[in-house]
Amino acid sequence: MKRTRLTSWIVFAGVLLLVACSGLSESLLAEWRQESGEKGLGKLAVGVDLAADPTGSAGLTIAEADKLAGKWEGAVAYSARKLSTVAAGEKSVSADVIGVGGAYASFSNIWLYRGGLITENSIAEHSRVALVSAGLAERLFAGRDVVGMSLRLMGSTFTIVGVYEQQGTILDWMTDNGKPDMLIPITTMVELDGAVKVAAIELEAGATTALTGTSDVQKALTGIGKQPSRYKIVNYVAERNWVGQKPKLLLAAAGVAALVLCARLVFGRIKRSAGLMRRGTAADDWPDAVRRYRKELAFDTFAIVSLAICATGVWLAIRYKFYIPAELVPDVLIDWTFYRDIWLEWWREQVNAMGYVASPGELMYERVNMLVSRLTAVGILLGLPLLWIGTREWSMLRLAADRRIVRLSLYFVVALFIAAAAARWAGTDYEVRWRELVVLGSLFGLAALAVPPAGSPTTIRKGEGNDVEQNV
Template sequence: MQSSRLAGWMVFTGILLVLASIGLLKSVADDWEQANGPLLQQKITVNAGRSEAAGSTPGLHWKDAERLAQRWSPLPMAYSARTQTAASSGSNAAHTDVFGVSGSFRDFTAIPMVNGSSITQKPVDEHSRVAVIGARVADSLFRSTSVAGKTIELFGVAFTVIGVFDDEGSLLRTMSDDGVPDVLIPITTMFDVYPGARIETIQLAVKSDAAFGVENKASEALRAIGRNPAEFNFIHDSLTFARLTQLRFLLLTICMWITVVLLARFIVRHIRVIYDLLRSRLITDNWTDALRNERSRLTRHLLAVIIMAGGAVGLWKLTIFRFDVPPEWIPEQIIDISFYMDKLRSLWQEQASQIGYLPPPHELIADAAGQLTVKLFIAGAMIGLPLFLLGLRLWALERIALSIQLQRLCIYVVLSAVAAFSAARSAGMAYRIEPLEYTVAIALFLVSILHFNKGVTPSHGKNVS
């Protein structure tokens, strides 16, 4: 009785982890992509790092950024500077992250407005002292989000609030230490009231077919305005998105291969049955009589072989994908220990050189998304799948009836989907699982149950637990 309950919990936990991991892996990638604004992943982000040149200041002045925008034209570009200061209104004050942004900032970063308007090109050109504030800042200063037209003080200067945006963080933003600004002001105005500001983040739109070579183009544009590309960190957003999504496909591929291997074992069993049938018949009959006398059983087994082989091929075609490996991690020779040692050494040196470097929100969110996808993959592939298979093995040893196992499977799948959906919603993400994922997962669950129950005679005394 106890072992049966343990097996049930193992199966349920395994199903929950597998379905939750598959769905949440897609949700994380989609959430990160949507945070990039209307351009989604068709851009490259350039972040100012630690300057290596003597007397060189990290980041750009806004006039340098304008020159860079001209070099990048006709493709759009956005840039931002940030600093921390107190925002106040009357006796109320709040410590805020203030971002000076260009007019095209909202095309590159999702800023969901609660009311009012965002920063456009006109206030940037006119050096207007206007601000768009987060809902939490609005609540701290005014106890309301309907504050358009009211005045706040930043850097000792009065700014007129023209809009309020939703700054409630999703799980990714929480993991990235809330990678969302508190206040947005025109970039030109920031340099007027805070001359020490520097543009730290530049986002360059790229063509959809320009996945390769775009970093070199961005480096050339920086050299053209007199800046060393080595002082900047480059994030190619489409490659980041591809690396976020490939762990989901890798998990699906693992599920597919487990299913295919189990189907192959079923196929071998049916072929062996066909062989034994014909062999026993051919002792007394010729081929024609043997086929005629056993045509019913032979047809059933042949149909089973064809259906399972077709299912295996279909699953393989549904889940096949190209695993992305950065070119710089591919050695000329497969076995080259010195190559990998040099790469690890370069990573350590890079980490040491980044001491004191404060990543901008976009980079923080990308890092958080990468860490979360790895954890979800480990939960599904290395914990969920083994638990599920071990639970099925215990069910088989307990001789639980196949019909009971299938009933529980249906219940567990529904409960797991509901639990995963609830967890995603509570984390501020949408739980998305497509027919492809359900097809692969359900095929794995069903084939695994059938595989572990082959040749098991149910013990009805242990069916209820």
């Protein structure tokens, strides 16, 4: 009894890991897309690389940023960041302030609590207006309804035009809330502090951005007299394709496992039917043999057709055109120096990144990539092996097929509820689509059917009429 209970927990752990890792990965990707604003992840980001330019002199002036925007076909937003003291009455706090310009609202999803956004006219007129976070409003005014109130920043008085709030998701927690404490027009920030320069630019992606986006940005920077090597360029279109396919990799692994189980079941049905016909034709003509075993042959035919339909559905669900960056494809497959150079380049980038201050968007991308990668690895390296070990152990314990099906169905439903609860706790919606349901449901059902009870193989013995002993 204890061994059966332990085995059931092993199977349940495998089911839970597969369901949770697949669904949570898709939920994180959906949250990432939602937080990226109207343009979504169809953009490129340019930031001053402080590792290559420790003084920050590579930052752009507003005139240079506008010139770059004029050379780019699509929306452009730019910003500067400054840690400053914000005061209201007798209270003062340190705040992360960002000066925004261009189409900044199209590249970030700002959840307004009260008021409105900073308008283009406010940016053009150097207005003293501010958009503050709910957290900053509570620290300064002990409340959130502060639209119309004033505060002091950089020796000047600003009027609050809007209050935005954080969604409290796991991505916000892992990126230090992801968004700054306060937004003001970048023209106003530069007017009050002449040393401030544009340090981050976001550009709308085009049709060929995944392939040529980085080189297009480098050409645009060169066109305004800037050296591209002093900037870090992030192609979010390519990164979205790269990170977004990782949950598909987990689904593909589960689908391949289901297809293998399908093939084993089909082979077993074919082998059983061939054995019946071989025994039947030893004494009778094949029409008589078919009539003698017509029920068994009809059952096997139905099973094979059903399995073929199942395999087709699984294949359609896992079919996906995986994206591999061109720089990761060697000219010669067996070329160890190519893979060595990739590893050395990656290590060099990690060292150089020690002096780089990532933007909120880059921080969110890094956290999403880390979480999705780990969830995918856990699902493949732990979820699938635990499911296989548990079902094999069930076979050794001679657990009947109908009981295996009932238990796996129950585990599947419970795992869906647990994963949904975990997503809700993380502050995001649980994403589960028909593809995951088809592939994982097929895998669990086939895992219950494909392993016959150990020590009880399918046998055929002499007797009268329907003399077949079988285990389905």
